[in-house]
């Protein structure tokens with residue numbers, strides 16, 4: 001029965017929700033960037049999303065492999081999360097948005113601010129240089145709008161599901 005054991009969850013709540021966001025990231029069909037987002041309030045998940053073409057818009061290989069077409073049509077994980085909440089009539093006011101593995105872009109930042117998100121939590125990974133301007137603008141907007149942004153260490157670059165969370169630094173960010 002050992003193989004039925006679920007992987008051990010990280011101890012810290014921020015890490016747990018980032019792990020969940022990473023799970024949704026894995027559902028993205030985007031060949032180059034897979035991002036997941038989870039909106040949480042009082043430790044309960046309100047909505048989730050991952051990047052992809054809008055529902056009903058055919059995500060053919062031709063579209064997904066053409067960078068320009070893909071960038072034009074793709075709904076980012078954070079936007080999909082906000083749209084899902086809207087479809088279900090769920091308010092995100094005061095919620096925290098967990099995004100894996102990248103910082104929110106400036107377009108999503110403006111949407112998250114308008115949706116009433118209070119906190120944004122991302123893993124503390126190296127940010128790809130090509131989106132640095134957008135990330136910096138997002139951070140500047142969040143600061144101005146009073147939205148906090150936290151970068152959480154995940155102790156290892158690839159698989160946070162592994163039982164590798166070290167008590168020492170879990171304590172230090174708790």
Ligand SMILES: [Zn+2]
Nearest residue numbers: 076104105108
């Ligand atoms: Zn975005």
